Amino acid sequence: MEDFLSYSDSVTQEFQGAxxxxxxxxxxxxxxNSESKKISIDYTMAGIDALLANREPGKKFRFVYLSGGGAQRDQTAPLWVMQDFRRIRVRLPTSPDWMGIPLDDSFTQGQVENELIGYAEKHPNTFETCILKLGLVLKKETNLRDMFLGLAPSVRVDVVxxxxxxxxxxxxxEQTLTNSAIKEFGA
Incomplete structure (x- = not known):
């Protein structure tokens, strides 16, 4: 595929039955960068549309979204570290210039996690979202680097x-699993 915003009929047919x-x-x-909104938000929502394009009526589809543990849904919460990045997965800041990237109105609309939850609420009989909020993802094998990184909230790739x-x-x-819940759920 060349464009994750546009799915051909033959591609959506491949999704039939999923x-x-x-x-x-x-x-x-x-x-x-300037493509972050497109990749994180637009690709996700276009993917959902494509996955559901040929769906049998009344059959529920489950969408598992791998998010970051630091993604913040509450846009009023004060964030001390990577504030702008942590909001892109949910809602972008309202400043007219975000990390040097000018924002237009479409860039500040409701975003990934909030959109997924909203979509599930609008389509309770046909769509379910499961959001996994991961910490640092570590290799399956233990090494010195991962032992150090493991001091922060983390989870091994095989558990994910x-x-x-x-x-x-x-x-x-629950609609959302935190990093610690993912460790238990994937054990």
Whole structure:
């Protein structure tokens, strides 16, 4: 695929019969740029539209979204570290110039986690979202670097994989799992 905003009929036909999706497409703090909104928000919502395009009526679809543990839904909460990045996954700041990127009105509308939750609320019989808020994702094998990084909220990649697959197959009781809950859920 060349464009994650536009899915051909042949691609949406390939999705027919799918009951779930694990979505991990996004940006990392070091890669935030003018394309971040498009990648994090627009691609996600266009992907949902494509996944549901040929869906059988009345059949529920489960969307598992891998988010960051630091993503903040409450836009009034004071954030001391990476404030702008932590808000992109939910709602961008209202300043007219964000990290040197001029913002237009479409850039400040409701964003990824809030949009997913809103979409699920509007389509309770056909769409369910499971948001996994990950800490640092570490390799499966232990090494000195990961031992140091493991001092921060973190989870091993194999645990993330098991948790995401389990959420896709079985769903989760709460709409959102925190990093510590992911460790238990994916154990």
């Amino acid at each position: 009951d779930a999706c694990i979505w991990s497409l996004g940006v990392v703090p070091s890669a935030v 994989g098991r948790a995401a697959i389990r959420a896709a197959v079985d769903g989760i009781k």
